[in-house]
Structures are given as structure tokens and as C-alpha cells.
Amino acid sequence: xxxxxxxxxxxxxxxxxxxxxxxxxxxxxxxxxxxxxxxxxxxxxxxxxxxxxxxxxxxxxxxxxxxxxxxxxxxxxxxxxxxxxxxxxxxxxxxxxxxxxxxxxxxxxxxxxxxxxxxxxxxxxxxxxxxxxxxxxxxxxxxxxxxxxxxxxxxxxxxxxxxxxxxxxxxxxxxxxxxxxxxxxxxxxxxxxxxxxxxxxxxxxxxxxxxxxxxxxxxxxxxxxxxxxxxxxxxxxxxxxxxxxxxxxxxxxxxxxxxxxxxxxxxxxxxxxxxxxxxxxxxxxxxxxxxxxxxxxxxxxxxxxxxxxxxxxxxxxxxxxxxxxxxxxxxxxxxxxxxxxxxxxxxxxxxxxxxxxxxxxxxxxxxxxxxxxxxxxxxxxxxxxxxxxxxxxxxxxxxxx
Numbered sequence: 001x002x003x004x005x006x007x008x009x010x011x012x013x014x015x016x017x018x019x020x021x022x023x024x025x026x027x028x029x030x031x032x033x034x035x036x037x038x039x040x041x042x043x044x045x046x047x048x049x050x051x052x053x054x055x056x057x058x059x060x061x062x063x064x065x066x067x068x069x070x071x072x073x074x075x076x077x078x079x080x081x082x083x084x085x086x087x088x089x090x091x092x093x094x095x096x097x098x099x100x101x102x103x104x105x106x107x108x109x110x111x112x113x114x115x116x117x118x119x120x121x122x123x124x125x126x127x128x129x130x131x132x133x134x135x136x137x138x139x140x141x142x143x144x145x146x147x148x149x150x151x152x153x154x155x156x157x158x159x160x161x162x163x164x165x166x167x168x169x170x171x172x173x174x175x176x177x178x179x180x181x182x183x184x185x186x187x188x189x190x191x192x193x194x195x196x197x198x199x200x201x202x203x204x205x206x207x208x209x210x211x212x213x214x215x216x217x218x219x220x221x222x223x224x225x226x227x228x229x230x231x232x233x234x235x236x237x238x239x240x241x242x243x244x245x246x247x248x249x250x251x252x253x254x255x256x257x258x259x260x261x262x263x264x265x266x267x268x269x270x271x272x273x274x275x276x277x278x279x280x281x282x283x284x285x286x287x288x289x290x291x292x293x294x295x296x297x298x299x300x301x302x303x304x305x306x307x308x309x310x311x312x313x314x315x316x317x318x319x320x321x322x323x324x325x326x327x328x329x330x331x332x333x334x335x336x337x338x339x340x341x342x343x344x345x346x347x348x349x350x351x352x353x354x355x356x357x358x359x360x361x362x363x364x365x366x367x368x369x370x371x372x373x374x375x376x377x378x379x380x381x382x383x384x385x386x387x388x389x390x391x392x393x394x395x396x397x398x399x400x401x
Contacts, residue, residue, distance in 0.1 A: 332365060
């Protein structure tokens, strides 16, 4: 009876905070530490919708690119050249600078066997690190669970309107919120007086009462810390037009949280560019590039530039040929970007061949995307359990010294 009552309470309170504090087997708790300097942090940013890698990092040195994209191909005199073959989209001055400063590893041809062209399915594969398997937990969640044995902080903070599958795992409890100014416990209007008062209970005589009190107390503490972090945050760094939540992550890092894992996204299929791609895509890339560049300027200001690494990915690339609507359709392999002062900048993995496409005119992947995950787990976060977390051993990339 007690276990059933506890289960019901957990279901009732499973989305307490505005953007929610999601409950699994542990109570949410944010730890604020003055000794956070030097602790490694991983930020994961997804570009939802399937970003067109070919018009992000343009192979201007290959005439075949222009053959497949006579109208939307970016001309050589427009790209931001980083070598004699590749150049960034003209809107990506921030990425150009990060690369030329030696802070960006570009991993080419990332994908997996039997690729899905569904946004939902392919993103689920990237979230779980388990294509075509039905896995229900996320790779970041499993990484957080491994880290949880070593720290008493929330292993993951997920900034979004709802919890990502990527951060889901048994036995840990990500803190999930969207807007720091409205980070409040959810509940019906009639329930708010009880939710506001329950944390004051000190003489609980039942498991159910104690659990409810503990949950409410943890939620109040987490809410208060997130608000304080945001309100105290020095917003002097320019993140561009759309900071895509990276400034919120910076505020929490600046506040001194012990949290090692942050997850967010450029939401709402922003990169699903089927029609009239050119202007829209460049605008989205400018927003992302400026925000990411601004974030690392912020880390430098905070003296955290050696502590933070970011991974940027999308669920798939786009089909190589342009379509008749001057856009691109769902494709396969894509780039993954690993960014940070601790990264050995350059190119990793083999770029897929434009002269050896599959039957659907798509790239054939050359790098299993889980090699990037394994590298981050073992060589950056130094957890040493990538084979366990990813359910399989993957060869790592020499991105870190």
C-alpha cells in the first residue's frame, strides 16, 4: 500500500516546475559550490530539424558540389574559408573564429547503419545512442548516472519545455526548466496553496507525507537557485539575436553549480529546410554561430574556458542534390562539432565522398556518431565507462590531448 501511494504521489508531482522538475527515483537537488573551478562540464546542443551540413561547411574546392546544387550552392567567393577545400557558410563568423582559434574539432561523416529519415526516429537514435534498438534511456542520462556515484549535485540540467529522451535514465533526476523567471512548481490553481505550504511540514508520520514534503522542499530549493543564478548573471556578453538558451546555461555555470552535464536545443525543427532554403538556413546558422561564439566568450570572461566543452549535432544531414523547391530533403551523414579551449582543433574522420553516394543520392556515413560520444565520455568527462554507457565499444577520436 505504501509503495503504491508513493507511486501515485510521484505521478502527481512529476512535472512540478515551470518547464518541470522531472522525478524518477531521486529527489531533484541543485548543489551550489564555491569550489567548482576546474571541474569538467559538457554542454550538448542539438540543431533540430536536420541541419544541412553541406551548406554549413561548404566543400567549395569540389566542383561536384556545385553540380548537385547549381542554385543553392554557396559560391567560393562567399564562403568563410578555413582551408583550401572547406569554408563555413557566410553567416558563420563565430564558427570561423572558433575554428581559426584552434577551439573546434569538426568530425566528418557522422551517422549509423540503416539510417532513418524520420525526425522523431533519427533523433531518438542519437538521443539513446542505440539505433534500431528500442532503447528507452538516453546516453546523457546514462552518463549522468555514472557520474552520480561521485558527486552530490544534479548530474544533468536540461533547458527545454519538456525533458529530452537524451537525459532520461533510471535512478537519476534531471532538473528541467525553460524560463528561469517562471520556474515554478506546476499544479492546478486549487492545488497551489498546498504545494506552497507542504515543504513546511516537519512532523510527517507517514511515508507519503514525508515524500511529499521532501519533494516540495527540493523543488523550492532548485527554483530559488535557478532564479538567483539568472537574476545575478552579468548579461554583458553579446549572444546575438537568439542566444538559444546558452546564456541560461552560462548563468548557472557562473553561479558555481556543481552540475557537469547541460543539454539544450535549437528547437521546433528550425533546420528542416525543404523550401527556399538559402536565406532561412543562413539566418538560422548565424543565430547558432553567434550564440555559441558568445557562450565561449562568456566562459572566457568567467575563467571557465578550460572547463567547458560543447558538442553540436543534428539528427541527420540533408540529401546532396537540391530539390525543385530550392531546398533540400532529409539525408544521412553529417558533421558533429566539438568545441572548447581543451579541444585539439581540426578535421577528424573521413569526409564522405560526393562521387560515391548511395542509391538515394545521400552520403554514406564514414564515422559512427557514437565514437564522438565515447570520446567525450572517456577523454573529456573521464568517466571511463563508455563501453558500458554505449552498450558497445567504440574507437575514440584524438580530439583531446
